[in-house]
Amino acid sequence: MTSHLENLPPIIDGRQSETALRVQRGTMRLMRERFDFCCYAEVSLASGRRADVLGVGPKGEIWIIEIKSSLQDYQVDKKWPEYHEFCDRFFFAKPPELDGDIFPEDQGLIVADGHGAEIIRNADEDKLSAARRKAMMLRIARMGADRIHQLMDPGPSAI
Amino acid sequence: MTSHLENLPPIIDGRQSETALRVQRGTMRLMRERFDFCCYAEVSLASGRRADVLGVGPKGEIWIIEIKSSLQDYQVDKKWPEYHEFCDRFFFAKPPELDGDIFPEDQGLIVADGHGAEIIRNADEDKLSAARRKAMMLRIARMGADRIHQLMDPGPSAI
Numbered sequence: 387m388t389s390h391l392e393n394l395p396p397i398i399d400g401r402q403s404e405t406a407l408r409v410q411r412g413t414m415r416l417m418r419e420r421f422d423f424c425c426y427a428e429v430s431l432a433s434g435r436r437a438d439v440l441g442v443g444p445k446g447e448i449w450i451i452e453i454k455s456s457l458q459d460y461q462v463d464k465k466w467p468e469y470h471e472f473c474d475r476f477f478f479a480k481p482p483e484l485d486g487d488i489f490p491e492d493q494g495l496i497v498a499d500g501h502g503a504e505i506i507r508n509a510d511e512d513k514l515s516a517a518r519r520k521a522m523m524l525r526i527a528r529m530g531a532d533r534i535h536q537l538m539d540p541g542p543s544a545i
Numbered sequence: 546m547t548s549h550l551e552n553l554p555p556i557i558d559g560r561q562s563e564t565a566l567r568v569q570r571g572t573m574r575l576m577r578e579r580f581d582f583c584c585y586a587e588v589s590l591a592s593g594r595r596a597d598v599l600g601v602g603p604k605g606e607i608w609i610i611e612i613k614s615s616l617q618d619y620q621v622d623k624k625w626p627e628y629h630e631f632c633d634r635f636f637f638a639k640p641p642e643l644d645g646d647i648f649p650e651d652q653g654l655i656v657a658d659g660h661g662a663e664i665i666r667n668a669d670e671d672k673l674s675a676a677r678r679k680a681m682m683l684r685i686a687r688m689g690a691d692r693i694h695q696l697m698d699p700g701p702s703a704i
Contacts, residue, residue, distance in 0.1 A: 411698050424686070426689075441690075442683070520679070523682045524604075526686045527583070527685045528603075530688075530689020531584055531689060533689070
């Protein structure tokens with residue numbers, strides 16, 4: 387039986403690559419250590435998109451970081467501008483070996499490896515509305531609880 | 546060398562007992578499955594107290610459940626009324642073998658074991674102020690992120 391799914395292009399998902407995981411780790415360390423931002427990886431947004439890294443600052447600031455591990459990884463994503471609707475600041479994060487010039491000059495840029503990260507270019511602030519911030523904070527507070535609860539007790543999803 | 550700490554009474558902490566852990570597990574399942582509340586265990590509040598279980602409802606409702614695994618566990622705690630400042634509803638949770646009559650009649654009561662739980666007596670609602678709710682949601686969103694980040698990468702606290 388032939389499925390129409392076979393005709394689709396292969397899914398390219400840099401999130402799952404070793405490189406992307408190193409960039410994720412370094413970026414999350416930078417956020418935590420330098421900026422006192424508490425970070426989640428892989429956050430589903432109300433739009434259906436998933437943010438690679440979402441950080442929550444001490445005053446409720448929300449930053450989103452989109453990890454791009456290769457040129458192709460960047461080129462196939464046409465929807466990254468949508469992240470701006472869900473954060474106060476937006477950054478791309480890249481491994482050291484990837485050319486930073488491929489990213490738009492008006493977007494924040496982080497370089498990261500598995501040990502740490504640096505901000506190469508800061509991101510302009512575009513503040514969320516109070517209503518959106520409130521909705522996002524509730525969403526991630528609940529998501530965080532569920533992720534930990536699932537680890538503590540896999541039962542709830544099985545019963 | 547003698548420390549003045551030696552003169553303090555022994556710490557009685559029902560949270561750490563096997564019984565308390567079973568009550569915690571059943572209570573968190575009840576909250577998740579029946580009420581769609583996402584739960585954290587052991588939540589530090591702004592007052593310095595720790596809530597045994599704190600649940601966040603779909604609309605941002607916050608419930609706190611204080612686990613009491615024995616009569617003594619209940620008797621030594623004179624400060625439980627302070628939890629009311631940090632939640633919309635407050636419940637005690639007890640194991641099946643503990644007499645429910647030891648708890649005040651005007652407080653919510655849950656009976657729980659390691660598999661599940663039931664609400665024996667509902668709790669009156671006393672809504673948090675918007676400012677307190679906002680502050681708590683930020684606090685637990687950040688706490689949840691840190692707990693998971695610590696599991697993903699123990700490095701940040703070591704570097």
